[in-house]
Amino acid sequence: MDAENGTYLTVHHTVTDIELRLLMEAIYAQYNYDFRDYAITSQRRRVLHAMRQLACSSISQLQDKMLHDASIFMQLLQFLTIPVSEMFRDPSYYLALRQQVVPFLKTYPSLKIWIAGCSTGEEVYSMAILLREEGLLERSIIYATDINPQSLEKARKGVFPLANMKAYTENYQHAGGVRAFSDYYTAAYDAALFDKSLCDNVSFADHSLATDSVFSETNLVCCRNVLIYFNKPLQERALGLFHESLCHRGFLGLGSKESIDFTVYANKFEPLSKSERIFRKRQPL
Structure with missing residues (x-):
């Protein structure tokens, strides 16, 4: 059962990463914002968070919404470029x-x-x-x-x-x-x-x-x-x-x-x- 769970998680993870790559290609093609070479670990975390906040059950659904509604893309952009800053940081x-x-x-x-x-x-x-x-x-x-x-x-x-x-x-x-x-x-x-x-x-x-x-x-x-x-x-x-x-x-x-x-x-x-x-x-x- 553990092996089966491990296999499932690996497959699931791969599907997520495929969806991620497709999403980044769609963003570039539609809006000319290029996130295709951003580190995938933080990208995955941010997109999954955006997916929950924008009431999407999958990255593919998020992609569909984003392609047909520029306001959804602008909301997604805020998650993809989460500003973490402070004055005189370090x-x-x-x-x-x-x-x-x-x-x-x-x-x-x-x-x-x-x-x-x-x-x-x-x-x-x-x-x-x-x-x-x-x-x-x-x-x-x-x-x-x-x-x-x-x-x-x-x-x-x-x-x-x-x-x-x-x-x-x-x-x-x-x-x-x-x-x-x-x-x-x-x-x-x-x-x-x-x-x-x-x-x-x-x-x-x-x-x-x-x-x-x-x-x-x-x-x-x-x-x-x-x-x-x-x-x-x-x-x-x-x-x-x-x-x-x-x-x-x-x-x-x-x-x-x-x-x-x-x-x-x-x-x-x-x-x-x-x-x-x-x-x-x-x-x-």
């Missing part, structure tokens, strides 16, 4: 940026920074605050990109739950913040509205690391906790975009569980802070 990363990268950035007359996979904007505002405190915000352009239009709209508004401010304040302080964090936002009801001037030089844009190309030369690329959701070919495609985008000796920041080791780009960057996943583009040989 404060030691921002402290390393402040201490080890900013001195180099100060030597440029103007700066272009790309925050790839910006989600609902927490990282964008964190970067803007850091740059303002270092006297760099006025001469910086920040490109904040994501594939989820609803997340980008939230990021543009700069409104975050007031209940999160205590944790964000602690992160900010540990990240080397030099002011009162509350200076940057106005509390109203249960929300915190961040200073609009922080985004005067921010360009929010729809961009897919799976299908789109480089759009500007940049001095710093931050793509944190995005690559972990990609399979290896898509990780390498994204790293290729970052390498191509970065200027001579530009900087790349990744998430705490991400690395360029064992990729074709491992020898094209040198670690500036290996523990904080901050790298610098090597000079070409």
Whole structure:
């Protein structure tokens, strides 16, 4: 009986993965969003969760609904791109940026920074605050990109739950913040509205690391906790975009569980802070 159960689960799992692949192909064909090279484990978990929330008995039924109703696809997109973010997340990363990268950035007359996979904007505002405190915000352009239009709209508004401010304040302080964090936002009801001037030089844009190309030369690329959701070919495609985008000796920041080791780009960057996943583009040989 155990063997039979094991066989059944294996077959069931395979059918689920077939349905998953078909769903991703359908999304790409109908809506031009490419999730085909996302890591299957997290993809499976997110789709099964979406299936339950959207009252579908199978992935195939979800696919059918999604193909015939764009509003269902937009709901599904929220599950496929679940934003998990906070301001000054991993404060030691921002402290390393402040201490080890900013001195180099100060030597440029103007700066272009790309925050790839910006989600609902927490990282964008964190970067803007850091740059303002270092006297760099006025001469910086920040490109904040994501594939989820609803997340980008939230990021543009700069409104975050007031209940999160205590944790964000602690992160900010540990990240080397030099002011009162509350200076940057106005509390109203249960929300915190961040200073609009922080985004005067921010360009929010729809961009897919799976299908789109480089759009500007940049001095710093931050793509944190995005690559972990990609399979290896898509990780390498994204790293290729970052390498191509970065200027001579530009900087790349990744998430705490991400690395360029064992990729074709491992020898094209040198670690500036290996523990904080901050790298610098090597000079070409």
